[in-house]
Amino acid sequence: MRVSGLVPARFLTLIAHLIIVIVIFWSKDENVKMCLPESYTQAQYDFKDTQLIxxxxxxxxxxxxELIGFIGGITMxxxxxxxLSTCAHGGAAVALSYFLFDAWPCDWYWYIFGFCSAFPGLTEIITIIGVLAFKKGY
Known part of the structure; x- marks a missing residue:
């Protein structure tokens, strides 16, 4: 099978998105505070922190x-x-960079999650099931 430019691009965007998510884990405090009113209780902070975690x-x-499907060669x-994965994760890397550096409200994370993580993750799961259970794609 011929390797196209999509394979390295997919890998790079997956890794870029992964690194930004890890960085957000380390510095989530500022984004959590953006979701709260100026005067907030510890309970409100803990709730938003748990939600983001x-x-x-x-x-x-x-x-x-996605990495199991990709590196395992199932969907590579x-x-x-x-x-789909390249576009979604590339968009997520850009959006989450703004989310991190501009301290967007943490509620906005769920939109990025839905379009850029959940959707390609769901299609990956469906593709893996289709390939392994029904032998489609080979």
Whole structure:
């Protein structure tokens, strides 16, 4: 099978998105504070902090699924999945960079998560099931 430019681009955008998510984990305090009113209680802070930690953790879980499918060779050479993943993770890397450096409100993370992590993760799961269970794609 011929390796196209999508394979390295997909790998690079996946890794870029992964690194930015890890950096957000380390410096999430400022984004959590952007979700809160000027005077907030510790309970409000803890709730928003937990909410962001859950979102980032689910994102990391979806990364695991995508990396297993990609590095395992199951979806590496599937053009639709590669293009979708490259576009979604490239967009996520840009959006999350703004999220991190401009201290966007943490509620905005869920939009980025839905379009740029959950959607490609779901299509990856469907593709892996299709390939392994039904032998489609080979």
């Amino acid at each position: 859950i979102g980032l953790s689910v994102t990391l879980g979806l990364f695991a699924v 050479f599937m053009p639709f999945q590669s293009l």
